[in-house]
Amino acid sequence: MSDWKEIIDPELLSTFTGDVTVGLDLGSRTGKGVLLAGGKLYTAITPTGVYMQETADKLLDRLLKQSKVAREDIAYIVGTGYGRVALSFGEIRHKIVTEISCHAMGSHYLNAKVRSIVDIGGQDSKAIRVDPTTGKVIEFIMNDKCAAGTGRFLEKVAHLLDLTLEQLGAEALSADAPADVSSQCVVFAESEVISLKAKGVSAANIAAGIHLATARRVRNLVNRIGLEPDLVFSGGVSNNPGMTKALEELLGHPISKVKLDTIYAGALGAAIFAQKAASRSDSDLNDFALLNTK
């Protein structure tokens, strides 16, 4: 739990209302939730289960317990992420918005100057351009064809090196000569990592090479939409320091520091959309015309 004032860009604080709202970001690997109430921001995280609704309910329960807010006091919920379509919250007003819009809005509220976002999740990676006056998406590009440039790829490599995902990122920071990794395909990467290991290349150098190879894919996405500062790195992989370093190196640009773990950026954006929606009646709600998709 934190005060809004400590987290949200001061320029945008005044746009918050007194409504209690929730944003739930159901990613392919983890579910994240943000609740906004009484000048405070609460977060919750849990691995995504088989049933998205259960994951969403679990997040909501945790947020309610933490904040001591009653369920009936929730003015609005916005669901986002891979599992958003299945959501239902009975009597509570709710709608869905894509994670692309939510990451943009969340990042905007963390840093009102942000113009570019790199979002690397479990299943896909995205480069997004944001309008700094509204937080809306101007352009985006998404790599969704294969594991290249995604958390899934890093996870696979971590496994091959007998490391956890967290260890993989930390390990990469101590590399002295990052290995040259050409393959981005999980299938080929396996044999490439094995042959690097056989050649005696250290785990740190392999890990760094893998991060650089992943960052190269992401750089291609970013180049496509054009990098304009400030740049925010969001999504599940943003916690990986090896990836942050590789991206900064390859993009030639620092990643802005914000005051919330950006794994929550999508959920925060969803909670902000919920704030905007709560103050209007459903009949006015045509901003995304995404009401009631059930």
Added chain:
Amino acid sequence: MSTILTSEAQEQLNHIRHSRDVVHAYSPAIQKLFNLVIDYVDDAEKAGQGGKKVIWAGVPWAMPLIYSTGAIPVAFSELGRISGQEAITISEDHYQMPAETCSMVKATAGEWYLRKQAGSSITRIFGSSSACEPYNLAWEVMKKEGFDVYTSDVVYRAPGVEGGRYEELVQYFVDEIREFNEWLTGTREIDKDSLHLEITRKNYLMRRIREIMDLRLNHPFYVKSLGIMYLLNGLTHYFGKPEEYTEVLDSLVEELSLLEANEADRRRAIPLIWTGGSGQEFGIYDAIDNAGGALLGFVSSPYAKDYNEDIDPVESLARFQLESQMAGASIYRRHVIEQQIDKIGARGLILYGYLGCSFGSVTREMYREYFHNKGIPSINLEGTFQVGPPSGQILTRIRAFIEMLS
């Protein structure tokens, strides 16, 4: 013979039935349209069993000519649309087509195999050559399979081809048309009266489509995305039943004309243009509708201008094709997209192609760049031809694109 359907294909048909019975429950015209869609291939098979001449045909310009000979064309695209994963697997395993081959070609070739095994009445295929390598491969495979395959050259009008060079192209094309007629009927002599009637019919139908597209500007959500896709696909082949397709268009014009203008819908709609092939994963169309997008421009079947009814009909056929947006170079289609952007006030373009089509991907890139520079955003979608729900990522991209435009 009844259609061979895998469970996924059944799902695809269920999607169409749902659109007919639930989504468009208020529109008798669209219900009639979907009946034509659902029965197209089956009824053509039955007509073949009853002694009618029926051919698989994938060459849009030839449709009026085929009808003029009394034959029924079955567009391969419609066959692919009701094929399932099994057809794809047959192409990859039995015919050893590489996995990255265009999914439309794999779906169609696999379906042909399955149908042949089941004793299909349709054994002749008319395709075009030189344009598409994957189809060239399919023709060879189908010949070996015992089909009577005939291919005609694609006549490509490059930008700047005018004057004498253009006239030569027309003559070359007229010859191609005669040769095709010979394969189809045994003679190069074309029944000009009959062809003239077909051209007149086509002009009538294109005018009707123009009226519908204009009327839709006031009622952007009356015909949903899947409906408009099929309406325009039908303009090429009439689903094997020209009179019934004509009735669909006539009654839809009537339905739309009787509606009161809907200001709220007009303001709510996000006008979009769809270019490229028509999507197979029908969920894409739902995603557009649910997000408030309205496909008010559709650049596939040409309908903007008429065939010339005052000249020799064979020549008219050739000239229409060479002067239409499908003449070859993508610049012709680009002009049509530009006109439509102005006409409907489009806010975005959906550039759709099939996975594995190298032509399509180059064209989409060119359009993206060109329209981006003019301030019109686009989304580039690559779909598969096999049935089944679209991936979550594709749906996310569509929704995010429309959110971005709203």
